[in-house]
Amino acid sequence: MITLTVANKLETQQLTHNSGPLELGRGPARSGSARVVVRDAFVSRDHIHIEELPGRKVKVLNLSTKAPITVDNHAVLNPGAECDYLLPVRLAVGETVVDVDSGDSEPVSVNVLKTIAAPARAGSGTQPALIDRSEAAKPEEIVGWLETVVNVQKAGERDAFYKQAADALVSHIGLDTGIVLLKERDAWRVVAQVVKDDNQPARAFSHALLAQALTGKRTFYVGAAAAGGGESLVGVQGVVVSPFFDSRDNVIGVIYGNRMQRARGREIGPLEAQVVQLLATAVGAGLQRLEQDDEANRLRVAKDAAEEADRTKSGFLAMVSHELRTPLTTIIGYSEMLLEQAAMDNLPQYTADLQQVHSAGQHLLALINDILDFSKIEAGKLEIANDPYAPASLIGDLILSVEPLAKKNNNRIEVDCPPDLGRAMGDPTRIRQCVLNLVGNACKFTKDGTVTVTARREPVAGVDSVRVSVSDTGIGMSPEQIGRLFQAFTQVDSSAGRKFGGTGLGLAISQKLCAAMGGQITVASELGKGSTFTMTIKAML
Structure with missing residues (x-):
């Protein structure tokens, strides 16, 4: 196992690689090798190949065809060349520095590693009331910390979340360094870092502590880091690391802070760790809110684009x-x-x-x-008229116009329409269009048969309505075909569409017209035994 720290002006990544070859470059991963994508224009698409060897060594191969690799600030590994190096080793390409070390060089003693209770989550029970808690901290300090958490959640973008959380570790908790890292596969990428003293060199992160926060899913802190060993903890008096989660309770990042050793310096304790944990919770909740906002915006943009289309x-x-x-x-x-x-x-x-x-x-x-x-x-621009008409006369005139279509397939049209259907109010042109479509379809899909048109005026669900049924003895339909019947530009059967013609718009339009007139079209059919379409509309719009 090896650890890597990849740093340049745009990013800092830390990762632990367990086994097998590892490649670094600007391009995507190649088959058979893990990949670290480096954001550096001077790094080749495929640039560095690293393999761990026994005896704390690594083999480094320069995959680039143009750019050399500087090793430990003095040696040069030319394009296409390879060499074995003793760990730790520093590789420099373009504006990026890659520090490679053995993964077992940073143990943390269990004697110095401490933790606090994980925060209560939904459904996990209630917590004791604040009034029952200790009065050790001053009220104004607690309020100040809570205001910091609120300000973090109020931030409008991710970078502001990270920056305010890192700054809070330094300005409100009193640490010397505040860092926010995101988990990206096997790597940790620094997204925000605040240092109390710019002249003070920042220490490397403790991979062991990051691994503890990742696997334990809780906050850990060290009060006497130097006693725990590990190069990244030398000169560090205290460290605290707290994970934050996505909506599925997966660790997506951590808040990491440390304090350097000093005379009579106060160690990090459980109270500071609790506040760091609160900050991490605020960052996680804020990121989930932003993710929901982004999804809502994406859906709104997609909806607007679809409507515009x-x-x-x-x-x-x-x-x-x-x-x-x-x-x-x-x-x-x-x-x-x-x-x-x-x-x-x-x-x-x-x-x-x-x-x-x-x-x-x-x-x-x-x-x-x-x-x-x-x-x-x-487009929502359909206009429905509201004019007087006589349903019986409308049906009679319409049947005369479809006689030629019926004779084309040697069909016979029968009409059952009482002459006393009275007067109605509606759009006779649209009604005629719908009935004509139903009768025309019946004649088209029936050969040497009978098409029956039945008209009645009767209440439907307590509403005075005109009901027109068109029955035929034609080819009929299966339940699956009926399910596709009213879809625009869709034929119930592609072979039938080629044989009988049509765009598949007639029934879709008729259904929408009936809906606009306060009604609907229903269908009952059996394959090979004909169909019955029933149109029902309000008699008075």
């Missing part, structure tokens, strides 16, 4: 549909004029071709109208 799409469809309808109307109009002229001039040889042009134009115009309606519905 829908508006753009709807606007484009509306514009294109409008532009296409103008020349199509002209084509249909001229084809009708030519049909009349051919009949007047007794030119039957042209009638079939002109009728084909006219039918194709009508079909294309119907598709464009569907797309235009769908774009209006999606």
Whole structure:
């Protein structure tokens, strides 16, 4: 096991590597090797390869093709070269310094390692009231510490969390160094560091203490660090380290502080450790809040982008549909004029071709109208009229218009519509469009069969309503196909779509139109035995 400290102007990382090769560079990991990503423009994509050897040695290979590695501030390892070094060893590349040492060089004696109770979490029981606690600390000191914690939680960004927490260790607890480290796989990255005396060299971190906080998930402190051994604790009087957690109770970082040795210097005690633990809790809670805010912002941005895309799409469809309808109307109009002229001039040889042009134009115009309606519905710009109409007359006129479609597949249309359905208020154009779509579909998917149209006026859930049912003896549908029935641009069966044609918009539009008129369309069907579509709308909008 080896330990590494990677430091440059942008970051400081500390990590423990257990076994196997380890590579450092700007690029991502290569297969078969662990990787430390270094943020340094002067470091190559793949630069340093390190392997631990017996006898406290490491093999170092320079993977770069251009930049050398400086070893212990004097030796040079050229590109492509490799060499064995006795630990500890310092490697320098670009603006980055990498200190490599043996992982067993920093023991911490259990005699000096102390801990405090972990904070109470949700569902873990109640704590004794504050009034029952000791009065050893002055009230103003306790309030000052709590204000520090509140200020940390009020910070609006992660860097502010880290900086205020590190500063609190120095300015409010009285330590000489305050550090916040984040856990990144096997590495510890310094994200904030505050030193009381800028001229005082900062000591390395205790990997053993970091490992204790990571595995124990609680706060540890050392009152007499020098007695515990370890190079990073030499000259240090006291150390405290407290983890903070994510929403899944995983350690994502630690707050680390130490105090240098001095005459009659007060050691770090349980009260200081408790406040550090409170700071760590504040940082963890604040990071979770920021994560939730980021997720909420991400979802809001995605929602806004989706809505803007829908508006753009709807606007484009509306514009294109409008532009296409103008020349199509002209084509249909001229084809009708030519049909009349051919009949007047007794030119039957042209009638079939002109009728084909006219039918194709009508079909294309119907598709464009569907797309235009769908774009209006999606954009929320659909307008429903509220005019008087006679349901019986509307159904009768509509059946006459679909007779040619029924005859095309040799179908018979039966109508069950009492003449006394009275008067209603609504949008007769949209009602006619919905019923026509249902009858047209029934005729299209039925061959040599019967299509039955039934109309009734009756209360539905206490509301005066008009109910129109369209039944057929056609191909029917399975439950899975019914589940996809009202989805836009979707055919219940791709093979049926190729055989019978259509865009898959008719039923989706009809369902939305019925909903806008206070009703709905329901369906009952059995594969191979036909279908029944029932449209129900309010009689008075």
